[in-house]
Amino acid sequence: MSASILSSVQFRAESLSFTDALYGVLVAKGWFSLPKPMLAGMTGACFRFSVHRQLHADSATAYNWMAEHLVACDLIGVIASQWGGYNFTPTFPLYQRQAVRDIKSSIDRGTAAVLWKDRFVIVNGYHEAKQLFYYLDGRSAAVQELSFGELGLNQTPYCYYQVYEHLLETDVLQVIKESYMQAVFRAETPDIMLPGTDYACGLSAYDAILNALQSGNYDAAGAYETISVYAAAKRDAAQYTRYAAGYWPASQEVAGHYAELAVLYEKILDTAEMNSTPGALSEPCSSFIDLFHAARAAETAAIRSIRTLLHEPIANRFHDVGLR
Structure with a gap:
């Protein structure tokens, strides 16, 4: 045959x-x-953020594949x-x-x-x-x-x-709005599959990253891999929210915050590449750590903007923003 x-x-x-x-x-x-960043955003994938507390290389793939991948497909029909x-x-x-x-x-x-x-x-x-x-x-x-x-x-x-x-047929604008609610859910809710002693999720991941970098207790190769993957995710989020604003002009402020976030991660990645041996993160300087503080502020502002924009539908879901 x-x-x-x-x-x-x-x-x-x-x-x-x-x-x-x-x-x-x-x-x-x-x-x-549509362009690939639209898929990354409409499925909520670019908003997921989880890290191992020692920044192991599995940070970017440590999540509930069965749940998230099925939801990703469901969101786009x-x-x-x-x-x-x-x-x-x-x-x-x-x-x-x-x-x-x-x-x-x-x-x-x-x-x-x-x-x-x-x-x-x-x-x-x-x-x-x-x-x-x-x-x-x-x-x-x-x-x-x-x-x-x-x-x-x-x-x-x-x-x-x-x-x-x-x-199945879907409405792009409705998918965008749902993906933004998923962004809030992922920023504020730990993944129940990941032990909190080893992993941090959403905005709390910044605390784990900063603690690892400042203490020096991190895996050099894993840290570099983690930064590379999430720099790509934040870039996708920026491009997605810019495209999304064309469908939903009221979300322009959200797009602005993610654009700022992507620029910061590009600087983080550039700094890591300049100051590290190939594929491994060297001891971080203070300016490198400052970039993560700025990134946390930008991403927090983005989530707050989404909460303001979708206040009523988020409130209607009570304690479970991710529930559709």
Whole structure:
């Protein structure tokens, strides 16, 4: 049997997150036609902010994938199915075989799938006779191979995939307003999946970052990775809120705060690159720490502006802003 490959799928790691992979799948399918920052914002992805208290490299991927990725699709009207778990559990072989079937079926329907392979990748084809998948990692243009039997067997014990089934019509303005409420929720609410002794979420993440930098108790490589990923997220947030203001002029003030935030993170990243060995953060100077204080003020102002703009719908959700 010859290979079945969806050659129209493109994947570029720009947001450095799940959004990159989701965008590649949806654009190739014709289910999303707006710029990538719009997807990062409409799904709420660019507003998520969680860090390990020693700034380990897993900071950017330490969140509830099952909940957030399904909500992300739901927000933009995409019906999706997924599975996540650990490859050391006794039932893993059963789920692995089901994952192979689901991903092959999705490709047969003309839709690629997202898979965790120590980062989020796009599975865009398979070869039945050779018993393998073809995938893109967003860093190389070359299609890579993964045998069916190796699916889910990563360097990390986590395994996850998501497939996409149908698209429902949505109203962009309503999605934007909902995404802003999700921004408030993520800024103010800890992720219940993350132990507070090890992780900090939302605006509280700034306290954890500052404590780690000032005490020197941080992982140098992890800190650099964390800063790089969140600089990309804040850039996406700035571009998204600027685009969103075109649909919703009343949100212009919010866009201004996120524009300021993105500039600050660009300075943070530039400073980290200038004063560090490649891929590792050196001892931070006082001006570097000052930039994080300024970033916290800018992001806090952005959330306050959203709360003012959406005071009534947020109040109607009482204690659970994230409830839709």
